[in-house]
Structures are given as C-alpha cells and as structure tokens.
Amino acid sequence: MKAIVMTGANEPWQVREVATPAAEPGQVLVKVHASGMCYTDVWATQGAGGDIYPQTPGHEVVGEIVEVGAGVHGREVGDRVGTTWVQQACGRCDYCRRYRPLTGQTAMNCAAPRTTGFSAQGGHAEYIAIAAGGTVLLPDGLDYVDAAPMMCAGYTTWSGLRDAGLQPGEKVAVIGIGGLGHMALQLAKASGFETVAITHSPDKRDLAKELGADHVVADGEELAELGGVDVLLVTTNAFDAAEAAMAGLRPDGRVVLSGLDFTRPFSLSSEGVPFPMMRQRVIGSTHGGQQYLGEVLDFAAKGKVKPITETFTLDRATEAYDRLSTGKMRFRGVFTPHLA
Structure with a gap:
C-alpha cells in the first residue's frame, strides 16, 4: 500500500x-x-x-x-x-x-x-x-x-466545553480561531451559549460571525469592556495571547486549555486582583x-x-x-x- x-x-x-x-x-x-x-x-x-x-x-x-x-x-x-x-x-x-x-x-x-x-x-x-x-x-x-x-479537533474542543461545566446563561469566549477554534465557535453556539470570538486577524472577523460568534473582539481588554465571560476556551498554542485574554474573565470563571505548547507553561498574571480572590480555575482538557x-x-x-x-x-x-x-x-x- x-x-x-x-x-x-x-x-x-x-x-x-x-x-x-x-x-x-x-x-x-x-x-x-x-x-x-x-x-x-x-x-x-x-x-x-x-x-x-x-x-x-x-x-x-x-x-x-x-x-x-x-x-x-x-x-x-x-x-x-x-x-x-x-x-x-x-x-x-x-x-x-x-x-x-x-x-x-x-x-x-x-x-x-x-x-x-x-x-x-x-x-x-x-x-x-x-x-x-x-x-x-x-x-x-x-x-x-x-x-x-x-x-x-472536534473531539478536543467539545471535550473542553463539556469539561468547563457551562451553566445556562453563561457566556463563553474562544481564543484561536483556527483548526480547533472554528469548530469550537460552532459547538458553543449550537449549545445555546452566548459566544465571543477573540482574534487579531481582521480577515477572520466576518467568518467568526458566520460560524456562530455573537461578538468578535481583539483581546482581553475588549473582552472586559464587553462585560467579560464565564469560560475562556483556549484553542491556540499562543499562550501569551491567552494569558492576556484573562483580563476579560469574570469572577468564578474557568480557563480551559485545549491548545498545547511544549515550549513554555501557561502563566497566571500577577497584575490586578490576585487570582485566588477571583475564585477562577484553570482546567487542562484534551479528549x-x-x-x-x-x-x-x-x-x-x-x-x-x-x-x-x-x-x-x-x-x-x-x-x-x-x-x-x-x-x-x-x-x-x-x-x-x-x-x-
């Protein structure tokens, strides 16, 4: 063969x-x-x-x-x-x-x-x-x-959404609108959740809306201005962008790491309100x-x-x-x- x-x-x-x-x-x-x-x-x-x-x-x-x-x-x-x-x-x-x-x-x-x-x-x-x-x-x-x-790709992103334990009325953001993220947007929207796409790429903004995003923002600062989200689903290995996006994560929010980066760990920012006081969680999720x-x-x-x-x-x-x-x-x- x-x-x-x-x-x-x-x-x-x-x-x-x-x-x-x-x-x-x-x-x-x-x-x-x-x-x-x-x-x-x-x-x-x-x-x-x-x-x-x-x-x-x-x-x-x-x-x-x-x-x-x-x-x-x-x-x-x-x-x-x-x-x-x-x-x-x-x-x-x-x-x-x-x-x-x-x-x-x-x-x-x-x-x-x-x-x-x-x-x-x-x-x-x-x-x-x-x-x-x-x-x-x-x-x-x-x-x-x-x-x-x-x-x-579909298995990974859906497992991330399930592991996040999303509750009715919660809001989810997907960062990394690529091979995994473009399916995560569709799955989040199909499940009935208000969905935000985080992307720096202008050419992906319209597509993100077509795939199910209710809102599209460029970074954590814009995400915070939108009111924040309860779950941040990370489908990229660009951990620096994902860490910055935590500025838009609400108290009791969850960061779900579905992307992999073998070169560096995911880090929690020391700026702003200390992480423990926000009662947030970081969840590792693949299949x-x-x-x-x-x-x-x-x-x-x-x-x-x-x-x-x-x-x-x-x-x-x-x-x-x-x-x-x-x-x-x-x-x-x-x-x-x-x-x-």
Whole structure:
C-alpha cells in the first residue's frame, strides 16, 4: 500500500510503498477514506514524540472495515468507523489497575498506550490496523472528510466545553480561531451559549460571525469592556495571547486549555486582583472519553458543526506538510488516500 512516512526528526515526509497490515487478534483492518492533519503531526516530525521513526503519522482516521481479526465482537466488515490519538491502554500499569478509562485521551496517563501515529501506524496511508475497542461507529450520512477532523479537533474542543461545566446563561469566549477554534465557535453556539470570538486577524472577523460568534473582539481588554465571560476556551498554542485574554474573565470563571505548547507553561498574571480572590480555575482538557466523541459526531451528522477543510492526495504530502507546519493551512487539512 501507499503511505506517508516520517523518516527522522525534521526530515521531510516521504511517500512509500509499504506492506499492507493485517488485522491481528483484537484488531480491525480499515480502508482509509479520510485522515485529518493535526499540528501534532508536525511535533512528531520534529521529534517531540521521541525516536519513533520510521512511522506513518495521522490520528484523525476514518474509513471502512475490510477485515476483522480473531476475537473481535461488535465490529463487522463494511462498518464505517473512526479512531483517535489513543486507541487502547495497556491494562496493566498503576493507572489502568485503578480502573481508569482504557480508551480515549484519558488513557494517555497509561504507561504504555497504543497511540495512533506514534507507537502504532497512523492514518496517512491507504490502510490501517486498529484496536477494535478504539474505534467508534460513524453516524449514517456523515461524509468521511467531515468526519475525520471530528476525531481530534472536534473531539478536543467539545471535550473542553463539556469539561468547563457551562451553566445556562453563561457566556463563553474562544481564543484561536483556527483548526480547533472554528469548530469550537460552532459547538458553543449550537449549545445555546452566548459566544465571543477573540482574534487579531481582521480577515477572520466576518467568518467568526458566520460560524456562530455573537461578538468578535481583539483581546482581553475588549473582552472586559464587553462585560467579560464565564469560560475562556483556549484553542491556540499562543499562550501569551491567552494569558492576556484573562483580563476579560469574570469572577468564578474557568480557563480551559485545549491548545498545547511544549515550549513554555501557561502563566497566571500577577497584575490586578490576585487570582485566588477571583475564585477562577484553570482546567487542562484534551479528549474526555468516547462519550464526548459520540456527542460531537452527532452534532456533525446533524449539520450543527462542519469543519472547513483542504483535501490532499497522499502524493501531495510535501505540499500538505509545508502548509500545515507554516500555519498556511485553511483550518483543517485532510488526506483522501483512495482518491486519484
């Protein structure tokens, strides 16, 4: 089969002919119809995931089951399925033996999880073997290209909104109107919350309104002038802008960190009213469990959230990586391995 391969830290992606995997016991073999690109693919290529080379990246994977391994129940040939970053936990480490969730992002606390595109082959390929328990069934009628970004970007932002514990009448702001944030705006609005977009980009202001923002502001100062918000959902790795936006967070407000920055920590300002007196909270949130993934897939199937995507064949891997790594990708890139 054809697959994109990372060959070493900071080395360009290569398209290679590699052996098609088989469905081992407990696994299913999936014909990949769409595989979304995440900035985590860039970090893996730069070496943040350790020495995992050679490896195929991609953890927003959807397709059709073409083979079922021994011992698999609940999955059949022909099923439309998807998988995410973490397919499976080891079941034996201290975390797992406390009966923590064994699938979903929470399993990243496992000592040896099966991670798509890291410890196991990723989805930027024509076929992928996946732990059957790490798959979810896709809703009927949901297009594969629209489904792929739900496996991480949609899953992450919806988990952030759920983890924030939003209450009726509260207001939410999204900072970082990119691959994650453009879906967060749609999800917040679809859930009935007054929604604010925070962006410095003039070209995103009108689009933010179209995606569901009731208001668009440039920074925390303008957010405060608007009356502030109860939840600040951070979907960017630009933590300096997110820290400044806290000027518009109300007392008892929550900052939800869904963006990742491996180069610096998130910091609390020492200016103004001391943080403890504001009774605010900082919540780390990525993938909250397959129940949240099921919910966001339902939103997508009903047309309440739709990713803005660019599609690429595998042969355009170099172009796709360049656009992703330089921030030129228009919200979400998706490989379509079986399209000419």
